[in-house]
Amino acid sequence: xxxxxxxxxxxxxxxxxxxxxxxxxxxxxxxxxxxxxxxxxxxxxxxxxxxxxxxxxxxxxxxxxxxxxxxxxxxxxxxxxxxxxxxxxxxxxxxxxxxxxxxxxxxxxxxxxxxxxxxxxxxxxxxxxxxxxxxxxxxxxxxxxxxxxxx
Amino acid sequence: xxxxxxxxxxxxxxxxxxxxxxxxxxxxxxxxxxxxxxxxxxxxxxxxxxxxxxxxxxxxxxxxxxxxxxxxxxxxxxxxxxxxxxxxxxxxxxxxxxxxxxxxxxxxxxxxxxxxxxxxxxxxxxxxxxxxxxxxxxxxxxxxxxxxxxxxxxxxxxxxxxxxxxxxxxxxxxxxxxxxxxxxxxxxxxxxxxxxxxxxxxxxxxxxxxxxxxxxxxxxxxxxxxxxxxxxxxxxxxxxxxxxxxxxxxxxxxxxxxxxxxxxxxxxxxxxxxxxxxxxxxxxxxxxxxxxxxxxxxxxxxxxxxxxxxxxxxxxxxxxxxxxxxxxxxxxxxxxxxxxxxxxxxxxxxxxxxxxxxxxxxxxxxxxxxxxxxxxxxxxxxxxxxxxxxxxxxxxxxxxxxxxxxxxxxxxxxxxxxxxxxxxxxxxxxxxxxxxxxxxxxxxxxxxxxxxxxxxxxxxxxxxxxxxxxxxxxxxxxxxxxxxxxxxxxxxxxxxxxxxx
Numbered sequence: 062x063x064x065x066x067x068x069x070x071x072x073x074x075x076x077x078x079x080x081x082x083x084x085x086x087x088x089x090x091x092x093x094x095x096x097x098x099x100x101x102x103x104x105x106x107x108x109x110x111x112x113x114x115x116x117x118x119x120x121x122x123x124x125x126x127x128x129x130x131x132x133x134x135x136x137x138x139x140x141x142x143x144x145x146x147x148x149x150x151x152x153x154x155x156x157x158x159x160x161x162x163x164x165x166x167x168x169x170x171x172x173x174x175x176x177x178x179x180x181x182x183x184x185x186x187x188x189x190x191x192x193x194x195x196x197x198x199x200x201x202x203x204x205x206x207x208x209x210x211x212x
Numbered sequence: 213x214x215x216x217x218x219x220x221x222x223x224x225x226x227x228x229x230x231x232x233x234x235x236x237x238x239x240x241x242x243x244x245x246x247x248x249x250x251x252x253x254x255x256x257x258x259x260x261x262x263x264x265x266x267x268x269x270x271x272x273x274x275x276x277x278x279x280x281x282x283x284x285x286x287x288x289x290x291x292x293x294x295x296x297x298x299x300x301x302x303x304x305x306x307x308x309x310x311x312x313x314x315x316x317x318x319x320x321x322x323x324x325x326x327x328x329x330x331x332x333x334x335x336x337x338x339x340x341x342x343x344x345x346x347x348x349x350x351x352x353x354x355x356x357x358x359x360x361x362x363x364x365x366x367x368x369x370x371x372x373x374x375x376x377x378x379x380x381x382x383x384x385x386x387x388x389x390x391x392x393x394x395x396x397x398x399x400x401x402x403x404x405x406x407x408x409x410x411x412x413x414x415x416x417x418x419x420x421x422x423x424x425x426x427x428x429x430x431x432x433x434x435x436x437x438x439x440x441x442x443x444x445x446x447x448x449x450x451x452x453x454x455x456x457x458x459x460x461x462x463x464x465x466x467x468x469x470x471x472x473x474x475x476x477x478x479x480x481x482x483x484x485x486x487x488x489x490x491x492x493x494x495x496x497x498x499x500x501x502x503x504x505x506x507x508x509x510x511x512x513x514x515x516x517x518x519x520x521x522x523x524x525x526x527x528x529x530x531x532x533x534x535x536x537x538x539x540x541x542x543x544x545x546x547x548x549x550x551x552x553x554x555x556x557x558x559x560x561x562x563x564x565x566x567x568x569x570x571x572x573x574x575x576x577x578x579x580x581x582x583x584x585x586x587x588x589x590x591x592x593x594x595x596x597x598x599x600x601x602x603x604x605x606x607x608x609x610x611x612x613x614x615x616x617x618x619x620x621x622x623x624x625x626x627x628x629x630x631x632x633x634x635x636x637x638x639x640x641x642x643x644x645x646x647x648x649x650x651x652x653x654x655x656x657x658x659x660x661x662x663x664x665x666x667x668x669x670x671x672x673x674x675x676x677x678x679x680x681x682x683x684x685x686x687x688x689x690x691x692x693x694x695x696x697x698x699x700x701x702x703x704x705x706x707x708x709x710x711x712x713x
Contacts, residue, residue: 071637071640071641072641072642075637075638075641075643076383079383079387082387082390083386083390086390086393086405089404089405093402093404094400094402097671098666098671099666099667099670099671100663100666100667100671101662101663101666102400102402103397103399103400103402103404105663106389106393106655106659107390107393107404110386110389110390110393110655111390113386114383114386114387114389114390117379117382117383117386118383120379121379121380121383124379138432138436139435139436141435142432142435142436142636145431145432145435145604145608146432146629146632146633149428149608149612149628149629149632150629152612152625153622153625153626153628153629154622154626156612156616156622156625157622161613161616165609165612168605168608168609168612169605169609172604172605172608173601173605176600176601176604176605177601187602191605191606191609195609195613199613199617203263205262205263205613205617206617206620207613207616207617208620
């Protein structure tokens, strides 16, 4: 007997999210100017693409739920993977708020500590060296404009 | 004769000192990117794209193209010496290449791989040189209606011939089209899904999206796999193959070059497919098929040649039609647009220095790579020994700086992270994200062509069926749909027998 834990697999979840996204795009498109048959407006493609996305995703969802196809088990993300994602998200949010310099130092320190499991002072040393090399290469050599500090 | 004259002008552009320098930079970076698992040519090109803004258009494209085919050369090194594909198209080389290395024959495997890559690349460039101008001339008369049908055909082909189940690929194509809707409407400037943000008015950036979907997601997946690299180190004096190796490789190289060239032209078929087809062909034709999987040199020569033979032919749809056949050429398309060059049938006449300079640089680049890869193989292999604790943060740091430098926008960083996580999840559950990127690039043009065609024809939908170009594309579209319908029907009829078993 199939249970919800069997059915609720990744493919079904992804298809459900895509279907919901497609419905949202279609609904948003209905609020845009549609134009005429001779001069189609900006609403045409959102409605068409959103509807198709919702329908195709619903098809994937129904197929995933009803077929019972054997899927190899998907491993949960490793701790390093989760830390990397959080570090990237933090870097994106802080890059302009506290400056590229402080952000990249913190970013490298967090990753070095997560991957190498070394003491924080070693992580700090590595991150300071890494950020300094990055400044030299990108700012001095390649002349890339980065907000290294907030002032 | 005229072609040779144009090629001569192209060499004059490609052999200038600054273009030679950028070609070398592209080839070296491409080889490194190919050697290192986790980046791939797409992310490698996307990372350097912002740094090309201050270059001349020809120099920028020469460098980016160098990364593309350089990665093909580099990817085989890791496959042969460490059994880990440096980039996706080198997967097949792992099978026999690593076995040869274990038998103490890493040198011949590397040499045959490099020579085959050079041969395949050269054949591909000759084909590009001969076919592209002819096709460009034929495409000059294509109007918006025929252009829309062509875009629809390209999207359909991408949906049905890409790897993975077709319905999943169609979903990815539609998702890419949806993401491409963000920004101001191209014809009326009406804001769509911008939520009042000025940054989003220009749409979702191609560079952050591509680096996220391919680069970041690949790094996250490799962290999950917890790969440990311990490559075999060949000695320089052991590099030279025996005459028997070359004799058995030559026919495989010839066949691989044709296979790779043919597959490279078709939009949506990644160069990975050509390598698998080449391997299957070599195994089928070999008088000793039992050797395959145990160090057959043809199993390295054929796929590596096919791999590189796709580089030139995949440029044909891009340069002649403005359609990127694979995501990597979408980066080249972005670079062209940034530099104010519109690829398409008028490229040959409007920017001959760019077109012929790019082709000539590919000859030069292939020669550089052949000379670089063998003597410096030890150096490239040593890059693999850099511990992950230093390498992965460095790559991620380059991704952050590269993405931010495109528009100095923190929103691009957020897009990269979101795309990275989305790409990681999608790929973990077997969804191919390459069609998403292709659809993002093609979708905007398809919409513009569709609406312009209707405006010009005053709302006459029959315009999409008039004109020889539109009719040819429409016939091809119907053919693709019919073939897919037959394939689905055959698959559906087979299913009841399988379930009874």
